[in-house]
Amino acid sequence: MNNPYLPHQAKIQDIKQETTGDRVIKTFKLVLEEPPYRESFAYKPGQCGMLGISGVGESMISITSSPTQKDAIAFSIMKMGKVTSAIHGKEVGDTLTLAAPFDSGLNFLQVLGLSGGMPTLVSVNKDRFEDALLALGVPRSEVDALRKD
Numbered sequence: 812m813n814n815p816y817l818p819h820q821a822k823i824q825d826i827k828q829e830t831t832g833d834r835v836i837k838t839f840k841l842v843l844e845e846p847p848y849r850e851s852f853a854y855k856p857g858q859c860g861m862l863g864i865s866g867v868g869e870s871m872i873s874i875t876s877s878p879t880q881k882d883a884i885a886f887s888i889m890k891m892g893k894v895t896s897a898i899h900g901k902e903v904g905d906t907l908t909l910a911a912p913f914d915s916g917l918n919f920l921q922v923l924g925l926s927g928g929m930p931t932l933v934s935v936n937k938d939r940f941e942d943a944l945l946a947l948g949v950p951r952s953e954v955d956a957l958r959k960d
């Protein structure tokens with residue numbers, strides 16, 4: 812199993828500017844440079860990674876790409892301070908370090924609730940809401956706990 816605390820080199824494959832204004836958000840697609848690590852790298856929805864720039868620092872950022880997408884790992888980053896501004900200054904072909912994956916401390920249902928996904932799921936799958944949660948990988952114990960609320 813990979814050690815998530817060890818940083819690995821990751822090359823920027825693509826940058827997409829998502830918003831303009833004071834709080835710019837850019838989505839960075841990264842490709843891990845070491846083939847054995849790239850091939851064995853796996854993560855779950857809701858997990859995060861520590862993105863770093865040597866001599867500047869590291870920031871915890873959520874992974875926004877699907878775990879089934881194997882070509883690159885995406886991170887949507889708001890320009891806030893020292894580290895995120897330095898990342899925003901990077902270009903395609905530059906490298907960052909990535910230490911991952913980490914849990915955010917939120918479970919799947921909390922992530923859905925915070926992201927606004929819960930009302931969508933409920934409205935789309937009202938009759939089969941529990942089946943939909945189980946199909947999405949929510950543990951049976953969490954689905955059963957919802958019924959008790």
Ligand SMILES: Cc1cc2nc3c(=O)[nH]c(=O)nc-3n(C[C@H](O)[C@H](O)[C@H](O)COP(=O)(O)OP(=O)(O)OC[C@H]3O[C@@H](n4cnc5c(N)ncnc54)[C@H](O)[C@@H]3O)c2cc1C
Binds near residue numbers: 870890915
């Ligand atoms: C589990 C987790 C997941 C995260 N996922 C993402 C993500 O997907 N995308 C993303 O853009 N960020 C995400 N963040 C926030 C991100 O880690 C911080 O914005 C980043 O570390 C700030 O580092 P910096 O060096 O750029 O700013 P700093 O130089 O440390 O901070 C500059 C100033 O901005 C303030 N500040 C910093 N961050 C924020 C903020 N988010 N909101 C309001 N004020 C702030 C600080 O208090 C400080 O005054 C996540 C944080 C955590 C803990």
